[in-house]
Amino acid sequence: MFTEELIAVSRQPRVELFVALSAGPSHRTVLVIHGGPDWDHTYLREPLSKLAGTHRLVMPDLRGCGRSTRGLSDEQYTPDTAVDDLIVLMDTIGVDRTDVLGFSYGGLLAQRLALAAPHRVRRLILASTTVEAVPADAFDDWPDARERRAAGARVWSNPHLAGPELTRAAAVASAPANLWRHEMLPAYLRRLESVRFSAEWLRPLRAGILPHALLEDAVPRLTALAIPTLFLHGRYDMTFPARSVRRAADTIPSADAEILQAAGHMAHVDQPDAWLAAVSRFLDSTPGSSCDEGIHHQVQAEPPGCD
Template identity: 25%
Template sequence: MRVNVNGIGLEVQVSGEGPAVLLVHGYPDTHALWRHQVAALNAAGYRTIAPDLRGFGASDKPKDLAAYDLGEHVADLLNLLDHFEVERAHLVGHDWGASITQLVAATAPDRISSLSLLSVGHLSAGGPAAGIDQLAKFWYMLLFQFQDVAEQWLAHGDLTGLRMWAATHPDLEEVVTRMRDPEALTSGIAIYRRNVPPQAFIPGTLQAPPIKVPTMGVWSSGDVYLTEEAMVCSAPYIDAPWRYERLEDAGHWMQLDQPEKVNELLLDFIASLR
């Protein structure tokens, strides 16, 4: 369905009945990333709310770079909860969705029952704080800062650059089809341009508020973008019960590589908090 919140139109998939679970994707995805988790959560008695973030999928794609500030994404999600009359929700975020949902939890902990961070841990534990191996994996974040240059690299030869970058994505052809639209290509990397300035790579500059709701972090051993250290070192920044799970035989998009295991972890974690 189409929902207008915070001055923007978002495409949102809503299904099921019961306690609300808000599922938030990252780059270069849409709400479809969660299709296996939506089915399992609905079957277990949960209502799922899965938006396309601004700039992605069928949601609006503002031209102004400031519109992609993390604060705007946080406001979008909190307004979504208001729109659907959800007083408290379980949050599940992957990739940039993990960055955004942890800020939602920090901003409005009274609205959040739990937080599940997939792939990306606490922002203060990532980047320079995670060491040189993690910085090396973030090479593309610097590339994405260069307007037009990044788009040319990604789009050249029927998106050869994007195919290389997202080679392990199980839905690669669907991603490529969406990103053939130049507007989608630019709006997709806007979240990097707005929120990862060059100074973000200086140790000590990435500082985010502590998380004060029960939190689970899940990292997959085949992730080519993020190190395990960046997730494990999140623990000091969680002022609430913390659970860490390492998922084997899965890449960055663990929801698609190992859907049954991800479903099992999410259902077990959420149910443990009842």
């Protein structure tokens, strides 16, 4: 289903991205940008692999992640260098324009990519991500979120863990916060076993030199771009509150939002069929039209912290 190769995207320093590519028509290319950022792309292969053939999937590991080049100096890990890599990757594999799906931290990079090269982006899917800063007290009125997030916070503050061991342990401990459906937890933990975690981006983050990926003026700048955009989010996301997605969809004329019920931050794991259906509808929609009359403003009573 996928071919895998290392593709050079920088000579100085030397950077090669590990990329999984599927068959599919070049005019229906989908560039998938994973989150973390110290994860790899593999946790997103399902259910996206079902698009292979009808779409050409391009799924890279970011620099410092997975099987891509590691060991760069701390200042080489920035949102802008990651975006530059992706643009060179598109040039190298012969992609003039692409649909872009960015997940979580990858959604922040996807916004930067659209702003840096708007003529290269057909449609933009911002999955489980944000366009505004999350307040420190965002989940204070949601006891379940506070309880679920506590385990991950304890791991991050554990002085006996470091490097990829820390990143993996934090991902495992945060699983109950990242998923909403408890019955999906065993399969999700098995999925994490295959992720090649790193800690390359963690070093500059803890050193205080990693630039923030979130753009302060993201909403007006995305509004000006007028690129068809889908915010795809879980109603019970405990990383980026769902209410911020609805605000963005209300503000950006070219954007729609779909809030999946019974889904958390890893909405593609909680609700794989509904998540993939939303992606497919949007990719197959005509730019400038609503991609599905059921997508925009799916508003129900929300849990505290998500209203």
